[in-house]
Amino acid sequence: MAAAAAAALLSCSCVVVYLLLGNVFASYSIIKNLPGFPGDLPFKLETGYIGVGELDEVQLFYYFIESQRSPEDDPLVLWLTGGPGCSAFSGLVYEIGPLSFDYQNSKGNIPKFLLNPYSWTKVANIIFLDQPVGTGFSYATTWQAYNMKDTLSTKQTYTFLRKWLIAHPKFLSNELYVAGDSYSGVTVPVLVQEISDGMDMGHEPRMNLKGYMLGNPLTDEDKDLNSRIRFAYLKALIEYEIYKSTKRNCKGEYINVDPSNSLCLADLQNVTRCIERINTAQILEPKCTRHSPKPTPPSWNRSIIVEQDQYHNDFLLSPTDEVSSRPWCRNYNYIYSYTWANDKTVQKALGIREGTIKQWVRCNSSLSYTKDVPTSLVYHQNLIKKGYQVLIYSGDHDMVIPYVGTKKWIKSLNLTIQYGWQPWLVDGQVAGYSVVYSQKDYHLTFATVKGGGHTAPEYKPKECLAMIFRWFAEYPL
Known part of the structure; x- marks a missing residue:
């Protein structure tokens, strides 16, 4: 029994934080290892829940990964995967996180992981949040709380971020960015406006908001x-x-x-x-x-x-289907996330509260969700005068949200072109094209990612890491 207890302490350390300021109750675990990954994780992973809404009836689940470079100095990024209803784990394992599935060697019950050499955690601390409620491992204690809409979801995410920072005060001085892709192009600008207004009104804790990033963003349907x-x-x-x-x-x-x-x-x-x-x-x-x-x-x-x-769309395969014997399709990669995230040993390792969800799905299409923000363009316009730094990027082979539409609405902001349309390079090859707009202290960089799809980091991880590294450092792309 003593040996088992010691092993449990080695695998994760569980922390419960209760602070009178803001009535914050945060429950989180430091994860040392995960099923499917050999040995200890070479990065710091924290998972947990933070309650929002009346009586904290909505419990938002998150993954937090500290920067693998300099957690004290690197930016803090809040990442919101699109959908609405696509789990943060999708963004973590298929796009910008430090783990990716080892498709070649995942033959057993639990898929295996590889380290992603192009993880954005090499240059940033990232909170991957399952939002809105009903997404990933986030759940509610009442059925009424599952009724969600754009504006309510962003208010709850704002509350989550305030409570998370109260529970993690060492990150209050880090530059803060809000990021997301696809449908998050609607909600991220609303959330940034919420944070900015809160700063103007003196809300605590005081956030060091510097800007936001959007990939292949839906803006106006x-x-x-x-x-x-x-x-x-x-x-x-x-x-x-x-x-x-x-x-x-x-x-x-x-x-x-x-x-x-x-x-x-x-x-x-x-x-x-x-x-x-x-x-x-x-x-x-x-x-x-x-x-x-x-x-x-x-x-x-x-x-x-x-x-x-x-x-x-994920594929609905029968138990007799052999993915390896069929012509390759990218959607087959997503099956591994279902197998992994629904395994009981995995959920125990992540600190998932037993009985809170029936089944994990990568993108929950059954959400009770009202889209009450028909366009986020007005929020982009409002934020220009705040002097934020903005990065908008698009895979140029994405026909879900084509880059030509994104470029058109950016042009409608009537900003001054600081640097005109020009190629940006990675390893001597054209990785895309970019243009930089400005208005006083406000700067907006729009970049295409050559060969990228929806969304770009899944298809071109090396190029996207180079892009974000340069942008954070205020280098030309």
Whole structure:
């Protein structure tokens, strides 16, 4: 028994913090090792819950990884994966965290891990947060608390961050950035506005907010999805005659189409025939079909377009399916996260409270969620006068949220171009193109990542680490 207790202490140290300031109750564990990774973790991992909402009925789960360079000096990043409803673990293990699955050698019940040499934790402390409630391992103690919307979720995330910093005061002086991708393009600017307003009102603790980063961000659904036609033409997925006719007959509106506009509808059918076999998340990778149920035929109706984005779809495989015997598809990589995160020994190692969730899913499509922020553009505009540093990046092979739409709304901010459109390099090769805008102390860098999909770090990790390292250091990309 003594040996078992000693082993448990070696694997994790559990800490419960109660502070009168702000009525903060934080429960977290320092994780020394994880199932699937041999030996001790070569970085500091903390997991835990922080309660938000009335009577803390919402319990938000997080993973915190200290910078592997200099935790005292490096920035603190709050990372919000998109969806809404995609777990922070997805961002951690498939995008910017220090672990990735060892697909070649994961044959047993628990997938194995490799170290990611391009983790952003090499240059930053990162909190990966499961938000909104119902995402990942975050849960609520009442069914009413699962009813969520953009503005409420951001308020709860703001409360989480305040409580987390109270429980971790040594990071109060670190430069703070809020980051996210995909649907987080809607919520991150709202959250940054919330933090900024709190600073102006003297909320404690005082945060050292410096800016925010967004990858392949959804900003305004109409504008972003409308840009897909132009993107398809620029990438030679549709020919000029089809593009010209569609643009003329639809008058640039491809989402909310007048059902009596027969010429526009006919053009959109031509467009659909050209791109229906394209993987919208990365146009050069194979598009794989789901096993069940059969998807709705392609349509330019808004809801169908959103539902068919490959980034949100994981494959529903039967127990007899052999992934290794099928043609490769990126979605197969996501299966490993289900196997790992639903294993009881894994959940015990992470400190997951037993019985709080029925099953972990990478992206929860059954959330009770209302999208009450139709566009985050107004929040970007409000934040210009605050003098923040902003990085917007897009994989240039992403047709879910095409870079041409992102570039267009950035242009609408009417900022001054500080450095014009130019290539940025990694190892002597073009890694993308960038442009820097400014207005007094405010600076916005927009960068494309060549060959990147939705979202860029999953496809081009080396280039994205170089990008974020240079941006944090205020070097030109």
